[in-house]
Amino acid sequence: MKRKRPNFYLHLHSPKIPKREGSFFYTFGLGGISMFLLLWLGLTGLLEVFYYIPSAADANRSVQMITFLIPYGKLIRGIHYWAGQLLVVTTTLHMLRVVLTGSYKAQRSLNWLLGAVLLVVVLLFNFTGYALRWDEDISWALLVGTNLIKTIPLIGDSLYQIAVGSSSIGEQTIVRFYGWHIYGFAIIAGIFIVWHMFRVRRDGGISSRQDDYPVEKITRDELVEIEILAMFVVSIILIALALLLPPSLSGPADLNNIPEDATAPWFFIWVQQLLGSGDPLVMGVLIPVFLLALIMLVPFLLDRNQSGIGVWFNKEGRLAQITIILIIVSILILTLIKVL
Amino acid sequence: MKIDNTGKHKIYTLTRRAFLNLSLLISAAASSWGIIKFLSYKAPEERLLSFITLNQPQAYHLGSVTYIREVKAWLIHDQEGFYALSSTCTHLGCTINLGEERFDCPCHGSQFDLAGRVLKGPAASPLPGYQVRLSDDGRIVIDRRVSVPPSQRLDI
Ligand code: HEM
Ligand code: FES
Numbered sequence: 001m002k003r004k005r006p007n008f009y010l011h012l013h014s015p016k017i018p019k020r021e022g023s024f025f026y027t028f029g030l031g032g033i034s035m036f037l038l039l040w041l042g043l044t045g046l047l048e049v050f051y052y053i054p055s056a057a058d059a060n061r062s063v064q065m066i067t068f069l070i071p072y073g074k075l076i077r078g079i080h081y082w083a084g085q086l087l088v089v090t091t092t093l094h095m096l097r098v099v100l101t102g103s104y105k106a107q108r109s110l111n112w113l114l115g116a117v118l119l120v121v122v123l124l125f126n127f128t129g130y131a132l133r134w135d136e137d138i139s140w141a142l143l144v145g146t147n148l149i150k151t152i153p154l155i156g157d158s159l160y161q162i163a164v165g166s167s168s169i170g171e172q173t174i175v176r177f178y179g180w181h182i183y184g185f186a187i188i189a190g191i192f193i194v195w196h197m198f199r200v201r202r203d204g205g206i207s208s209r210q211d212d213y214p215v216e217k218i219t220r221d222e223l224v225e226i227e228i229l230a231m232f233v234v235s236i237i238l239i240a241l242a243l244l245l246p247p248s249l250s251g252p253a254d255l256n257n258i259p260e261d262a263t264a265p266w267f268f269i270w271v272q273q274l275l276g277s278g279d280p281l282v283m284g285v286l287i288p289v290f291l292l293a294l295i296m297l298v299p300f301l302l303d304r305n306q307s308g309i310g311v312w313f314n315k316e317g318r319l320a321q322i323t324i325i326l327i328i329v330s331i332l333i334l335t336l337i338k339v340l
Numbered sequence: 341m342k343i344d345n346t347g348k349h350k351i352y353t354l355t356r357r358a359f360l361n362l363s364l365l366i367s368a369a370a371s372s373w374g375i376i377k378f379l380s381y382k383a384p385e386e387r388l389l390s391f392i393t394l395n396q397p398q399a400y401h402l403g404s405v406t407y408i409r410e411v412k413a414w415l416i417h418d419q420e421g422f423y424a425l426s427s428t429c430t431h432l433g434c435t436i437n438l439g440e441e442r443f444d445c446p447c448h449g450s451q452f453d454l455a456g457r458v459l460k461g462p463a464a465s466p467l468p469g470y471q472v473r474l475s476d477d478g479r480i481v482i483d484r485r486v487s488v489p490p491s492q493r494l495d496i
Binding site (some may be wrong): 140143144147158162166172255256258259260261262272275276277278280283284 | 382403412462
C-alpha cells in the first residue's frame with residue numbers, strides 16, 4: 001500500500017507503532033476485537049429493530065418470529081447474541097491485559113476510567129438485551145434485579161420507579177429497557193468509545209517500555225493487515241457460533257407462573273450466588289459497587305508509580321495485578337459453585 | 341466572579357463569563373429535575389386481582405396445597421381448616437415452589453414451612469397470610485387486601 005493520502009481506517013492509527021507492542025502478543029488484539037464486536041452488535045441490532053415489538057404482549061412473539069420465520073433471522077439474532085456474550089469476555093480480558101502490562105499508569109489513568117465505564121455499559125447492554133426476550137427464563141432475573149434496586153436506602157424507591165416505570169414489572173418496563181438498550185446505552189457507548197480511542201492516541205499511542213531505546217518500529221500498514229485478518233477470524237467464529245449454538249428462547253414471560261428453576265444470565269450468576277448468603281443490600285448492591293470502585297481506583301490508589309509501563313507483570317504494579325486477578329477469580333469461583 | 345478588595349468593602353462583580361456559567365449551571369439543574377420528574381411518572385398497573393372467588397370448599401380436599409395464580413397465593417387445607425399464604429418470596433420476590441411439606445424458592449434457595457415461617461434464608465421474614473372467607477353462595481374467597489396471621493383458619 002503506497003498511497004499518498006491514507007484512507008480513513010488507516011488514518012485512525014499512528015503512522016508508526018513500536019514493534020513489540022504492535023505485535024499480537026502484546027495486546028492480543030483484545031481492545032480492537034471488542035470494537036469490532038460492537039460494530040457487529042450495532043449492525044445486527046439495527047436489523048432486529050425492524051421486527052422487534054417492545055410490548056409485554058408481543059415482544060416474545062416477535063423474537064420467535066425473527067428466529068423462526070424471517071429469512072436469515074436466526075443468523076442475525078445469533079450473531080447479535082454471540083457478539084454480546086463474547087464482548088463481556090474480551091473486555092474483561094482486555095482489562096486484564098492492561099493491568100498486567102502496567103498500561104493504566106500515569107497519563108493513561110483517565111483512559112482506565114473510561115474503560116471501566118465501558119465495562120459497566122457492556123454489562124447493562126447485555127442485561128437489558130436479555131430482558132428484551134421477555135421469556136420465562138429471563139423474567140425472574142428481571143424481577144430479582146429490579147427488586148434489588150428497592151433495597152438501596154433513601155433513593156431506592158425512586159430509582160426503581162425510574163427503571164421499571166410502574167409499581168411492578170410490566171408494559172412500561174419493557175419499553176424502558178428497550179429505550180435504554182437501543183438508544184441510551186448505544187449513545188453512551190458511542191461517546192465513550194470515541195473518547196477511549198482518542199485518549200489512546202493522545203496518551204502517546206499504545207503503551208510501551210521506556211527502557212529499550214532505540215525502539216524498533218513497524219508501519220501502520222503492517223498492523224492494519226493483522227487487524228483485517230483478526231476481523232475475518234472473529235466474523236467466522238461469530239457465524240459458526242450463531243449457527244451451531246443458537247441463543248435460547250422460552251415461552252412468553254408470565255410472573256404469575258411458578259418457575260421450576262431460575263438462573264441469572266451467566267455473567268450475573270456470581271451475584272445470584274452471593275445473594276443466597278446474606279443481606280440483599282450488602283450482597284447484591286454494596287459488594288458489586290465496591291468491586292467496581294476498586295477497579296476504578298487501580299491507578300489512583302493501588303499503584304501510583306510512573307514506572308513499569310509496558311512491562312508484563314511489572315513489580316511496581318503487583319498490588320493492582322493481584323487485586324484484579326483476585327476479583328476475576330472470585331467471580332469465576334462463585335459462578336462455578338452455582339453452576340456445578 | 342471577581343473579588344475586588346482594594347477598598348474597605350469587598351465588591352463582587354459578576355463577569356460575563358461567570359454569568360454565562362451560572363446560567364448554564366442553573367439550566368442544567370432545572371432540566372435534570374425535569375427529566376427525573378418526567379421519568380418518575382407511575383403508570384397505573386394492577387396486574388393482580390385483589391380478591392378471587394373460588395370453588396366450594398369440598399373441591400380442596402384435606403391436606404391439599406393449591407396454587408391460585410390470579411392472586412399469587414397458596415391455598416392450604418389442613419386439620420384446622422383453610423388458610424392462604426402469599427406465594428411471593430420475601431427475599432427478592434420470586435414465586436415459591438411447593439416442595440416436600442415446605443415451600444422452596446428457586447432464586448436463592450430460601451425455604452418456608454407450610455405456616456409460612458422461614459426455615460432457611462436468605463429470606464428474613466415469613467410469608468404474609470391473606471384472608472380466606474366464604475362468599476354468600478358458600479364458595480371460598482381469598483382476599484389479598486386483608487392480611488391475617490396464618491394461624492387464623494377458616495374452619496368448616
Ligand atoms: C467496550 C469495551 C472496550 C473497547 C471497545 C476498548 C477498546 C480499546 C482499544 C481498541 C485499545 C487499543 C489497545 C488494545 O487493543 O489493547 C484500548 C486501550 C486501552 N483500554 Fe480499552 N476498550 C474497552 C474497555 C476497556 C476496559 C474495561 C478498560 C479497563 C478498565 C480499558 C482500559 C484501556 C486502557 C488503559 C487502554 C490503553 C492501554 C495501552 O495503552 O496499552 N478499556 N481499548
Ligand atoms: S427471591 Fe426467594 S430466595 Fe431470593
